[in-house]
Amino acid sequence: MAKYQNLVDQLKRQIQSGIWNPGDKLPSLRKQSEHSGMSLMTVLHAYQLLESQGWITSQARSGYKVAPRFKKQQQVQMAVSRTENVDVNEFIFEILQAGKNPLMVNFGFAYPSPDLYPRYHINRALSAAARNMPISSAFNNLPPGNEQLRSIIAKRYTTRGIEISPDEIVITAGALEALNLSLQACTKPGDCVVVESPTFYGALQSLQRLGLKALSVRTDPTTGIDIDSLERALQTHDVKACWLMSNHQNPLGFTLSDEKKKQIVELLQRYNVALIEDDVYSELYEGNEPVSSMKMYDQSGNIMLCSSFSKSLVAGLRIGWVVAGKRSFDIQKLQLMSTLATSAPIQMALVHYLTSRNYESHLKQLRKKLHERKSKMADFLSTLLPESVKVVNQKGGYFLWLELPKNIDAMQIYQDMLKANVSIAPGKMFDVTEQYNHCIRLNASFELDQQRAEALTTLSNSIIHHMNE
Ligand SMILES: Cc1ncc(COP(=O)(O)O)c(C=O)c1O
Known part of the structure; x- marks a missing residue:
């Protein structure tokens, strides 16, 4: 993207989000040039373009100001902001x-x-897996992944009241691969994807990598995504997928109420939009009540629930999974075409740890x-x-x-x-x-x-x- 366009987009966002209000004086060309590291000509080009599009006005000797008419748009834009190209x-x-x-x-x-990881026991599990690797291990651990591991994961979901068959699960390299493959399975470059605002930066990076457009929907630090704004986004854009977190959201930390989880699933079902549920923190609840998941309410198979052991056991093993619903085969095929499979000895080490130690x-x-x-x-x-x-x-x-x-x-x-x-x-x-x-x-x-x-x-x-x- 041309440099001046970056500045144009940045200033538009700042005006929309209320950083610059109607009538506010923008930094002079010289100041903007110093601040942004762009040449005077580039800044001038950006300001002139904004002026020609009616965002700002110029006056002899008093410089550039935000145009008055942008005040009204502010509220609409703040709830749902669309970004043509994510660049983070x-x-x-x-x-x-x-x-x-x-x-x-x-x-x-x-x-x-x-210091919170059970390092000693994980190390023992790793060496046990290395010692006992059968010759067939490379085949047995191909997508969808180690059968025993998938069955342990499915069993753990039942303790949270979520019924999942091991056949629906695909083992991946951390949750990030699960999320990326899920996104790839339900979109093509140029499609619109709803994300929370603010959201996990990994979501923004994935969208950027796959050439997708981000539709950021206002998200409250306590109650989570704003349902009305979400519905407005679905009505006004051809949204193909939503990437949302329902438990201990990163970065805000909220957990959606069960009522709201259900509402979101019903809404997305109504608009036939795929949901990628990023649920990596769900084991880290407070008190004795496990948290639920949006997947619990899925009747269409259109929800891909992604998680991993990275936050609850150890980060470096890079083992995650997706409960892939109707896209299980598509996701396995995408995995075969990209990383082929998740490391066999690491999957086996996890099985060893989970069957020999008290994970709970x-x-x-x-x-x-x-x-x-x-x-x-x-x-x-x-x-x-x-x-x-x-x-x-x-x-x-x-x-x-x-x-x-x-x-x-x-x-x-x-x-x-x-x-x-x-x-x-x-x-x-x-x-x-x-x-x-x-x-x-x-x-x-x-x-x-x-x-x-x-x-x-x-x-x-x-x-x-x-x-x-
Ligand atoms: C919200 C969220 N999703 C996904 C990930 C990636 O998880 P993993 O390390 O299992 O790939 C992270 C890691 O920081 C995260 O915070």
Whole structure:
């Protein structure tokens, strides 16, 4: 895409989301050029294009201003925003790379603290699998994947009241492969896909990779996706799929009520739209009541439920699955054409672990620890941060979502923190619009030791500093 077009799209999004209001003066050509790193000519080109399309006006000596007529459109656009081409990869890649520094205090990390994994037992399972690999293992573990593993996964679903046959399950390399294959199975390049706003950045990357258009639908930090906006999106666009999370959503942390899960399934069924249910955090509920899933209400076979062991057992094994419904064969074929199969010894190691150890007791401990650590971190943050910063702490999972005053750019705080060797996940990672640029996601699964307490103090000082600027 031409550089000036990037700036045009960015300014349109900012105007739509209310960052720039009618009558607001835009940065001068020189300032915009310094800020964006684009040449004066490129910025001028972008401003002229916006002016010719009626978004902004220019006046001799007073520069460029947002045109008055865009006020009304704002509300409609904020609830459902369509992005022609998703372009988030480079920025997210940069942030993920920075998080790999071993000296970093990693609140930007997406996985639970590694000290919560049963490392010793997993290592034993891995060596047992390596020692006992039958000669036929490569064939037995081809798509749809290891039969015993699929049957264990299906059995676990029954404890959550979800009836699934092992034949519906396809084993994948982590949930991400499951999600990608599911998306591929129900779309073609150029199609529209509904995502939450904000959403998991992996969804945005997948859409970008497959040349799909994102339709971001307003999502409340407590109650989740706005049903009316979702229906409006379905009425006004030819939507082929929705990628949604119903439990412990990343990054906000909410869990949809059973009533709402059912409503969404019925709505999508009515519009004949496929649902990709990203359910990687469902084992991390709080208390004794397991959470349900939207797949429970599926009558059309049009829901692909994706999950993995990455958040509940160990991240690095890269084993996930999709309960593929009517698309099971399509997904297996796509897998055969891309990665061929999921690693046979790793599937066997998991079977070994799950049949020889008490997974349920590991999960109980994990849930308890996550709850304790998240509460402790939320309490500590509330002693540090001013009242105008909202710390959203939902039941279950391990993310905290910080909402700073709207004029604060969390990217500046992210940059400050990088210099102090602390990573955070700025809100910009989770949306194609600029609506969450004042938000931060924190991973609260780590023990709050002295180093981390100091890192949070530095974070809070940086936030306060930017608020007082
Ligand atoms: C919401 C969500 N979905 C999917 C994934 C990917 O899971 P996996 O590591 O099993 O591929 C993640 C990982 O961060 C996630 O947060």
